[in-house]
Amino acid sequence: MGRPIRFVDEKTPVETTIRCIQQRYLLRPSPKLNRRIVGAAAYAALKYMVKVHSIYAMSNHLSIIATYPSAQAMADFHRLLNRKVSVEVGHLYGWTGPMWEGRYHAIPIADELSQIERLRYAFSNGVKENLVTRIKDWPGVHCATNLCDGTSLPGEFVDRVAMDAAKRRNPGVVLDEADFTVPMNLELHPMPCLAHRPFGERASVMRRLVKEVEHDAEEARRRDGKTVLGVQRILAMDPTYRPQKAAKSPMPLVHASTRAARKAWRAAYIAFVEAYRRAVDALRTHRDDCKFPEGCIVPLTLACDAPAPAT
Numbered sequence: 303m304g305r306p307i308r309f310v311d312e313k314t315p316v317e318t319t320i321r322c323i324q325q326r327y328l329l330r331p332s333p334k335l336n337r338r339i340v341g342a343a344a345y346a347a348l349k350y351m352v353k354v355h356s357i358y359a360m361s362n363h364l365s366i367i368a369t370y371p372s373a374q375a376m377a378d379f380h381r382l383l384n385r386k387v388s389v390e391v392g393h394l395y396g397w398t399g400p401m402w403e404g405r406y407h408a409i410p411i412a413d414e415l416s417q418i419e420r421l422r423y424a425f426s427n428g429v430k431e432n433l434v435t436r437i438k439d440w441p442g443v444h445c446a447t448n449l450c451d452g453t454s455l456p457g458e459f460v461d462r463v464a465m466d467a468a469k470r471r472n473p474g475v476v477l478d479e480a481d482f483t484v485p486m487n488l489e490l491h492p493m494p495c496l497a498h499r500p501f502g503e504r505a506s507v508m509r510r511l512v513k514e515v516e517h518d519a520e521e522a523r524r525r526d527g528k529t530v531l532g533v534q535r536i537l538a539m540d541p542t543y544r545p546q547k548a549a550k551s552p553m554p555l556v557h558a559s560t561r562a563a564r565k566a567w568r569a570a571y572i573a574f575v576e577a578y579r580r581a582v583d584a585l586r587t588h589r590d591d592c593k594f595p596e597g598c599i600v601p602l603t604l605a606c607d608a609p610a611p612a613t
Contacts, residue, residue: 364443
C-alpha cells in the first residue's frame with residue numbers, strides 16, 4: 303500500500319513520529335545527545351520557518367508537533383533533522399547502519415480540542431510507560447517543563463561540514479569538536495488554539511495537563527501494582543539493544559475530537575487528492591489545465607514542467 307499524499311495546511315499543526323530501526327534504543331538519553339537533538343531541530347526549524355509546538359524523544363522514537371509553511375517545508379525540515387540526528391547518534395554511540403525505520407509518519411490535528419489532547423499525550427510519554435514518576439524526571443528531550451515556564455529548550459549544533467573541510471585542509475591535525483559547536487536553542491511556539499491567550503493562561507493549561515498526566519499514571523501504577531523503572535536504569539540501557547517485542551498501534555489519517563470533524567477533514571482530503579491526481583494527469587499529457595492544489599508537493603519527476611502550486 304502506497305503512502306498517503308502529503309497534504310499540509312499552514313494553519314493546521316501536524317504530529318510527526320519517526321522510530322528507530324528495529325525499535326532499538328538508539329535515542330537513549332544522554333546530556334550530549336539531548337542537546338544535539340534539540341540543536342538539530344532548532345537549526346532545521348529556523349532554516350525552513352517551522353513553528354515547533356512540542357517535542358520529545360523516547361529511547362526508540364522521536365515525536366514533534368509543529369506547523370509548517372508548506373508540504374515542501376515539512377519534507378525539508380524532517381530530512382535535515384533526521385539526517386543530522388542519525389549522524390550525531392553515529393558519533394556518540396558508534397552506530398554505523400541505518401538508524402530510522404522508514405519515513406516519518408505525519409498526522410494532521412484537525413480541531414482545537416484535539417490539539418490539547420495530543421499535547422497531553424506528548425506530556426504523558428515517560429510516565430505512562432512507568433519509566434519515571436514525574437515528567438521532569440525524564441532524562442531525555444521533553445518539552446513539558448519548558449512550556450510551563452515559557453523557556454526555550456537548550457541545544458547545540460555541530461557544524462560537521464566545516465569540521466570535515468578543516469580536516470581536509472589540515473590532514474593529520476587533531477581537531478576539537480567544541481571549536482565547531484555553537485549553542486542552538488529551540489523556541490517553542492504555543493499551539494494555534496492557545497496562541498491568542500496571554501502566557502499566564504497558557505502556562506496554567508500546561509501545568510494542569512502535567513498534573514493530570516502524573517496523577518493518571520500514579521493511579522494506574524497503584525491499580526496494577528507496578529513500579530517505575532527509574533533514571534539510573536534508563537541511562538544504563540545499551541543503545542543498540544533490540545527489544546523482543548515492540549508495541550505498535552495503527553496510525554490514524556487525522557487526529558479529530560469528534561466524528562463530524564473527522565468526516566469534514568476526510569472529505570477535504572479526498573477533494574485534495576482528486577485535484578492532485580487531475581493535475582498530475584494533465585501534466586503528463588501536457589494539457590493546459592494543469593493546476594496543483596495548495597498544500598501539495600509537485601512530483602520531482604514532473605517538477606521541471608510543472609507550474610508552482612497556487613499560493
